[in-house]
Amino acid sequence: MAEKMRSFNLSDELNRPVICQKCGGILVYTGLGEFKCEECGSSEFDDYGKVRSYLEKHRGANVGEISSETGVSHKSIRQMLKENRFEVIDNKAGYLRCEVCGVDIKSGRRCRKCEESYHRNVEQQARNERKREFTVYGENPHGDKGTKRFTREE
Numbered sequence: 001m002a003e004k005m006r007s008f009n010l011s012d013e014l015n016r017p018v019i020c021q022k023c024g025g026i027l028v029y030t031g032l033g034e035f036k037c038e039e040c041g042s043s044e045f046d047d048y049g050k051v052r053s054y055l056e057k058h059r060g061a062n063v064g065e066i067s068s069e070t071g072v073s074h075k076s077i078r079q080m081l082k083e084n085r086f087e088v089i090d091n092k093a094g095y096l097r098c099e100v101c102g103v104d105i106k107s108g109r110r111c112r113k114c115e116e117s118y119h120r121n122v123e124q125q126a127r128n129e130r131k132r133e134f135t136v137y138g139e140n141p142h143g144d145k146g147t148k149r150f151t152r153e154e
C-alpha cells in the first residue's frame with residue numbers, strides 16, 4: 001500500500017512549535033516559519049523561521065554562526081541551505097516546487113495554500129489534543145495516552 005500522505009505529527013522535522021511557551025495556547029501559523037499564539041499573541045518560530053529571520057539580518061552568515069545564534073542543528077541548517085529553502089536574492093529560476101501539489105514556489109517547502117492547510121490541520125489536532133488533556137488531566141502538555149488516568153494516591 002502506497003503511503004503518500006504522511007500522518008501529521010504535532011511537531012514535524014522543523015520543530016514546529018505547537019503550544020505557546022508563555023500561556024499554553026495554540027500557536028497558529030502566520031507564514032514563513034512564524035507562529036502566533038491565538039491567546040496571548042506572542043510569536044514563535046520553527047527551525048526554518050529561526051534561520052530565515054537570522055539570515056535576513058545577517059546575510060552570508062556561515063552554518064556555525066547561524067547554529068549558535070538560533071540553536072538549530074548544523075545538520076538541519078545545511079539541509080535547508082542545500083535545498084535552497086530560503087528566498088534567494090537573485091531568483092531567476094523558480095527551481096523549488098511545492099512538496100504537496102508541485103507548483104513553483106520561491107522559498108520554503110510548500111506553496112502558500114498547502115502550507116496553510118498543513119498548519120491548520122496541525123492546529124486543529126493540537127486543539128483537540130488540548131481539549132482532551134484538559135478534561136482528563138487538567139494540564140499535561142505532552143499528553144501521554146492515559147494509562148494513569150484514574151490512579152489515585154491513598
Ligand SMILES: [Zn+2]
Nearest residue numbers: 020023037040
Ligand atoms: Zn500564549
Ligand SMILES: [Zn+2]
Nearest residue numbers: 098101111114
Ligand atoms: Zn502546494
